Amino acid sequence: MEQKKQERQFTTLLTAHRRQLYAFIYSMLADHTDAEDVYQRCSMILWDKYEQYDSECEFLPWAMGIAFYEVKNFQRVLSRDRHHFSEQLLNQLFERIQSGKNVQNVQLTSLEKCLKLLRQKDLWLVQQVYWERRKCASVAQEMGMKINALYDRVGRIRSQLRNCVLRRVAEVDHAG
Numbered sequence: 001m002e003q004k005k006q007e008r009q010f011t012t013l014l015t016a017h018r019r020q021l022y023a024f025i026y027s028m029l030a031d032h033t034d035a036e037d038v039y040q041r042c043s044m045i046l047w048d049k050y051e052q053y054d055s056e057c058e059f060l061p062w063a064m065g066i067a068f069y070e071v072k073n074f075q076r077v078l079s080r081d082r083h084h085f086s087e088q089l090l091n092q093l094f095e096r097i098q099s100g101k102n103v104q105n106v107q108l109t110s111l112e113k114c115l116k117l118l119r120q121k122d123l124w125l126v127q128q129v130y131w132e133r134r135k136c137a138s139v140a141q142e143m144g145m146k147i148n149a150l151y152d153r154v155g156r157i158r159s160q161l162r163n164c165v166l167r168r169v170a171e172v173d174h175a176g
Helices: 002-016 018-029 032-052 059-077 087-099 101-117 120-131 136-143 147-175
Strands: none
Touching: 002 018, 002 032, 002 059, 018 032, 018 059, 032 059, 101 147, 120 136, 120 147, 136 147
């Protein structure tokens, strides 16, 4: 029974951070196929090492540390291909990403708060277009509007969200 609980906890954490972890890996590889391969291998390694994970710490930084070494290992194997980053550049990218982690967390928190301020219809539209990745034509048809009108509305929502996030980040910067 303890094994099932551990599997559930791991799956919940990995699922919650999948996009961020994949984006981290992709930022160092710049190829979706390679990033997906490394992400899959990294997921297995994370599960193998999950017993070593300290639940008092955040999961994402721990997972990113393991992913970083898996990317380096992947790069070492493919080092003859001139299209891959050097180990030195990977180290620099990792340091920069780690130092920018707090900024990203502030931006994500701000975005979550800004999304809650949207009108229900606008939030639904964001969910359909960005989270569900539905085609704009089908969303426009469902809403009974022309595609260009939908594009305009999505653009206004994005602008509204961008401005809201920028204001909130600036507030945090002034407070900190």
